[in-house]
Amino acid sequence: MDGTTFAKGFKRVRDVMKAADPKVKVGYSAMAYQWDDNRPRTKDPKPWRVEADFYGADTYSGGTQPATDIISEHDGHVRWFSELVQKTPGATTRWGLTERGFKGTKSDQARASEIDRETAYLGKLSAQARPAFYLYWNTKGTEGDADLINGPKARAAVARMVAKLG
Numbered sequence: 001m002d003g004t005t006f007a008k009g010f011k012r013v014r015d016v017m018k019a020a021d022p023k024v025k026v027g028y029s030a031m032a033y034q035w036d037d038n039r040p041r042t043k044d045p046k047p048w049r050v051e052a053d054f055y056g057a058d059t060y061s062g063g064t065q066p067a068t069d070i071i072s073e074h075d076g077h078v079r080w081f082s083e084l085v086q087k088t089p090g091a092t093t094r095w096g097l098t099e100r101g102f103k104g105t106k107s108d109q110a111r112a113s114e115i116d117r118e119t120a121y122l123g124k125l126s127a128q129a130r131p132a133f134y135l136y137w138n139t140k141g142t143e144g145d146a147d148l149i150n151g152p153k154a155r156a157a158v159a160r161m162v163a164k165l166g
Contacts, residue, residue, distance in 0.1 A: 001041075002041065002047070003041070003042070003044065003045070003046070003047025003048040004047045006047070006048060006050075007047050007048065007049075007050050010028065010050045010052075011050065011051075013026070014026045014050075014051070014052070025053040025054060026052055026053050027052050027053055027054040027055065027056055027098075028050055028052040028054070028055050028056065029055075029056040029057065029058060029098040030048075030055075030056070030057045030058070030080055030084065031057070031058050031076075032057045032058060032059040032060070032074060032076035032077040032080050033060070033063070033064040033065065033076045034076065035057075035075075035076040035077070035079040035080035035083070035084075036064065036065075036075050036076040036079065037075065037079060039076075042079075042080075042083075045079075045083035045084060045087070048083075048084055049084055049087060049088045050088075052091075052094075053094065054094045054095065054096065054132065054133070055084065055085055055088065055091045055094060055095040055096075056095065056096050056097060056098030056133070057077055057080050057081075057095075057097060057098065058097075058098055058099035058100075059071055059074055059076070059077045059097055059099070059100055059101075060099070060100075060101045060102070060103055060137070060148075061074060061101070061102045061103065061104075061114065062101075062102055062103030062104030062105065062147070063103055063104065064076070067102060067103060067104040067105045067106075067110075067114070068105070068110075068114055070114060070117050070118040070121055071097070071100075071118060071121070072121050081095070092128075092129070093128060093132065094132055095131060095132060096131035096132045096133030096134055096135075097131055097133070097134045097135060098133075098135055099135060099137045100134060100135065100136050100137060101136070101137035101138070101148050102114055102115065102154070103145070103147050103148050104147060108150070108151030108152065108153040108154050109153050111150060111151070111153070111154040111157070112153040112154045112156065112157040113157075115154055115157035115158060115160075115161060116157050116160065116161075118161070119157070119160060119161040119164055119165065122161075122165055123164055123165060130165065134161075134165075136158050136161075138150050138155070138158075
């Protein structure tokens with residue numbers, strides 16, 4: 001769907017949910033690869049800017065983006081962040097990763113190295129600039145893709161991330 005249709009539908013759902021319980025949190029979650037410059041649906045980012053309690057992105061390295069890209073290098077994530085989060089009032093303190101995964105790395109050690117590199121990048125950001133939430137994806141998912149599952153070294157890298165940034 002286009003951004004205008006999405007915004008209208010999102011507002012309707014948000015309004016119904018808030019009317020039922022004003023305390024319920026309603027969030028927006030994008031697929032970061034859709035925000036790559038080559039994707040026609042997000043050429044005009046303005047309609048995609050909606051009022052939400054939090055903003056998230058499913059950001060995977062591998063597939064449409066290089067497997068070695070951390071979030072600061074992932075074209076779709078970078079554009080989503082700059083066009084949606086930074087240009088939506090108040091969103092910079094309420095954003096995060098609703099799914100984060102690395103796919104297609106050549107080895108468990110290579111994936112662990114990219115996770116450690118992302119941890120170092122996030123560690124250099126102020127606490128206010130870091131994502132408010134970060135959900136690491138470590139299952140085959142509905143596609144049954146075993147290449148998304150971490151080995152022991154990558155799992156240890158995720159644990160180091162939690163220990164450092166938790």
